[in-house]
Amino acid sequence: MFGKPGTSFATRKISFTLALAATGVLALGACGGGGDSGGSADAAKGGNTTGPITYVQGKDNSGIVQPAIDKWNAAHPDQKVTLKEQTDQADQQHDDLVQNFQAKNADYDVVSVDNIWTSEFAAKGWLQPLTGDYSLDTSTLLPATVTAETYNKTLYAAPTTSDGGLLYYRKDLVPTPPKTWDEMMSMCSIAKQNGIDCYAGQYAQYEGLTVNVAEAINTFGGSILSEDGKTATLDTPEAKAGLDALVKGFQDGDIPKQATTYQEEQGRQSFEDGKLLFLRNWPYVYSLAKTDGSSTVKETFGVAPLPGATDGKTGASSLGGHAAGISVYSDHKKTAFEFIKFLQSEEIQKDWLTKGSAAPVIASLYDDPTLVQQFPYLPELKTSIENAVPRPVTPFYPAVTKAIQDNAFSALSGSKSTDAALSDMQKSVQNAISGGQ
């Protein structure tokens, strides 16, 4: 060995590279694993019987799910439901569900799906269509929540929670909230006089940007996809008017430039600090702005539905919310079906609203006087959800939202014109829905 130290050392170094590189591949290989995507061939598995089941959902931060399950278990001792909590990160919940569906795991009987995942899971053949023995009565529900869970004219999951955007405004500076976008922009002079920013939503490059851009486009009468979900429809004057409204807001300084770094929380902080006249955000902000120690607007803010394009038409909020779907691999689908009906029942919906501020899916609850007293924003939220449009319902949602985010961000930050951004968005959304690449 001492004879030729140079070569042996070099060889050792090379094999060290190989080892390092192999470790790299290992990490990468793990990402590529398990590409099996079931398809329709897998239909009709599991069993249509009763028995113990598992309900899977993201971390239950407000502690409202276990009490509901306890209630169910007390009434159904032989069909006990077990709660499995995932992390509180949406992406991780999605990936966990995908892995378990791919593994055909019968232990994931009922799963909570974000409404943007439903069509993907449905098209993969993982969710039990809610037809035949599993038909659900949706007449009491807010229609938009049902549309969001409907793929190919078939309902695949039962809406359990909803959410819609609200306009928070400073009633000390603006006595009556604006009804239209133009009216709101004209009120920006009030903000200027008071030395504060006028309007903000969520414009950082993440899912919130898709929500806000889709809202603008839908509000001005445009759409992202055709009704059958097979064509991109962004090359219309309406879509241009929608995106232009936001772009112009940034150009005029009515939307502060730092809003391109805003997610929900930054906007909320700015509003609570009294530095923002109008804020588009979710209902969760209401109780925080009322009670936060640092909130300077406790008594001086109000809520309104999102402003529309023309008078008499409310803005079209993007729809948030989750639904409960039954896994096709479940052995106890009968119990699973009864359980999702239970989650939708008025009793549970009311509980979840009062104890966890979760927006219900049953329309009538929004008019309940005692509930309105506790949650004064309910009437506005109802208007918002009634006018809400689900984000594009397509199995290729991840690629579609990426296409919207990237191009809208370029337009809002001024590195691309509205026309160029929309034309690129049209092409990339079309590309996304026609192949998934």
Added chain:
Amino acid sequence: MSTTSGVATGEFAQGKPPLDPGKRKSLHDGSGRKAAVLIAPTIVLLAIVILYPVISAVSQSFTKDAGLDPATGMFVQGGFAGVTNYKLWLLQDCGSGAFSCPPGTLGSQFWTATGVTFLFTVVAVSLETLLGFTFALVMHRKFKGRAILRASVLVPWAIPTAVTAKLWYFIFAYDGIANKILGTEILWTGDGWPPKAAIIIADTWKTAPFMALLILAGLQVIDESVYEAAKMDGATAWQRFKHITLPLVRPALMVAVLFRTLDTLRMYDLPKILTGGAGDTSTLSMLVVDQVRTGFNAASALSTLTFLIVFAVAFIFIKFLGANVTEQRAPKTKKAA
């Protein structure tokens, strides 16, 4: 060397004295088998955890991603893809010729992502090396409070990357400390150069201590007497640094640089949390993860490409590093001979 000792143990274990050459040969074979049996579990384990995923990823990269059956609206298996998945990335070919991927598709971002990954690697590793070297030289001196300094320099390295990224996210917020101190209104997580600078700053802050530590280890093996001799010969501080410290610390330095380079090439968590890819800061690894959510097979092609890139960089490094190490060891060998 290992073979000879293997034979020796083999003979010893079997309790037989060394015999005539013929017998010896068969014994040799027996111990070879025994070695194979002993190594087998390791080989099998490596095959399962390394070989299988690699082969599976590569073979998947030649399969089409599942597409929708227009009649049923359900996904169907894609079938053999040839090199389409590779053309998607390398040629940005979304189906209608080279560079047909419109902005906003993942396919259109391969070269941007490759560029920005290398930008981060070159700039961040250079800064980390400079800072790390400086820290190491300071920590190498003997002074009061050295232990505390050494420990405190390591703090950034000890903080998990996700936490680091969140810390810098708050620092770089519009109302954050960075803008307050600088008196600027820069959108650090917006568009243009600021998000890139933000990521490089955060990465340098986090990993310069790692460099410092590895370089310090290299400094400590240099014999003090070499410096004393150089001093006697009238070498200035700069000459001592250039002709003694630098060449002698070089092996440790190169290993540190190699580690950091490979690490930075596969950077994911820091930019993901800090900027979320805003302003073209998506690295190759982020692109892989985004693609996994859209289609496994194209993602397999992308991870294979990423691997080849990382491998090529590592190979160039080792060749370069190996050559230098040999050169350095050559005179020693002569002495030994």
